[in-house]
Amino acid sequence: MAKQANLYSFPDTTSLAPALRAYVISCQEAGIARHGVFKVGISGGSLPKTLAQALLPEPSSEADTVKWDKWEVFFCDERAVPLDHEDSNYALVKKELFNKIPAGSPQPTIHPIDTGYLDDAQELADQYEQVLVRSFASRDSVKLPIFDLLLLGSGPDGHTCSLFPGHELLRETSAWVAPIEDSPKPPPRRVTLTLPVVTHAVRVAFVATGAGKKDIMKEIFEGDSGLPCTLVNMGTGERCSWFVDAAAVEGVSYPRRPFSL
Numbered sequence: 449m450a451k452q453a454n455l456y457s458f459p460d461t462t463s464l465a466p467a468l469r470a471y472v473i474s475c476q477e478a479g480i481a482r483h484g485v486f487k488v489g490i491s492g493g494s495l496p497k498t499l500a501q502a503l504l505p506e507p508s509s510e511a512d513t514v515k516w517d518k519w520e521v522f523f524c525d526e527r528a529v530p531l532d533h534e535d536s537n538y539a540l541v542k543k544e545l546f547n548k549i550p551a552g553s554p555q556p557t558i559h560p561i562d563t564g565y566l567d568d569a570q571e572l573a574d575q576y577e578q579v580l581v582r583s584f585a586s587r588d589s590v591k592l593p594i595f596d597l598l599l600l601g602s603g604p605d606g607h608t609c610s611l612f613p614g615h616e617l618l619r620e621t622s623a624w625v626a627p628i629e630d631s632p633k634p635p636p637r638r639v640t641l642t643l644p645v646v647t648h649a650v651r652v653a654f655v656a657t658g659a660g661k662k663d664i665m666k667e668i669f670e671g672d673s674g675l676p677c678t679l680v681n682m683g684t685g686e687r688c689s690w691f692v693d694a695a696a697v698e699g700v701s702y703p704r705r706p707f708s709l
């Protein structure tokens with residue numbers, strides 16, 4: 449049987465954060481060993497706040513260091529709004545995480561969308577795909593970009609990135625970045641990494657916390673739901689790890705693993 453996604457459950461976010469940190473740093477080190485940088489995709493929602501809790505504390509040792517200057521940050525999905533708009537994932541991640549890296553410390557390289565194309569979601573997606581092409585080498589030489597890590601959230605309907613349940617975008621097979629004009633979660637116009645890109649990453653980590661996630665976690669982990677999160681689990685198997693708190697998985701029948709790298 450194919451190996452399945454790892455489910456790591458912690459009593460609360462405070463105990464989840466150090467494990468998430470250790471996991472992200474191990475992906476960072478693998479990326480640096482592979483190509484000298486760490487290519488990571490970040491989502492919006494509640495994730496950036498939890499990431500800040502995990503990554504901003506001072507390192508306890510050399511091996512525990514977040515090497516921000518090696519980080520190349522991309523957005524797993526982004527809303528078609530200006531970069532200072534309250535709906536912008538870029539603005540959110542900056543506010544919650546990157547603006548809190550002490551000035552004078554090494555800083556990450558961040559790749560936002562090109563806001564010159566906000567009126568045309570297809571063009572916005574194509575332009576962002578070109579950002580990936582430049583970073584990951586040309587589409588001719590690589591069929592799909594290989595992120596070192598994608599950090600994802602799960603919506604209460606089982607969506608991840610801007611891949612929504614039952615949406616035709618789930619059948620996309622060739623684009624790396626796709627537009628969506630009818631997102632059920634506002635705002636409606638967005639761009640998102642496609643499912644083949646998500647499942648091609650070296651590692652994928654979901655962070656899901658709070659009792660509000662309980663019902664959808666049951667569907668994702670217990671059934672053959674076809675939900676976007678389930679499709680990611682199926683497409684990545686053991687390369688996928690869920691960092692959850694106890695409230696989010698209360699009553700979910702799926703084996704928890706003790707966290708280890």
Ligand SMILES: O=C(O)[C@H](O)[C@@H](O)[C@H](O)[C@H](O)COP(=O)(O)O
Pocket residue numbers: 491492493494495525526527537600601602603604607608609610633
């Ligand atoms: O731009 C977005 O809408 C997010 O990237 C989205 O995919 C998010 O990760 C989930 O909706 C989970 O959000 P919560 O963590 O807030 O539940």
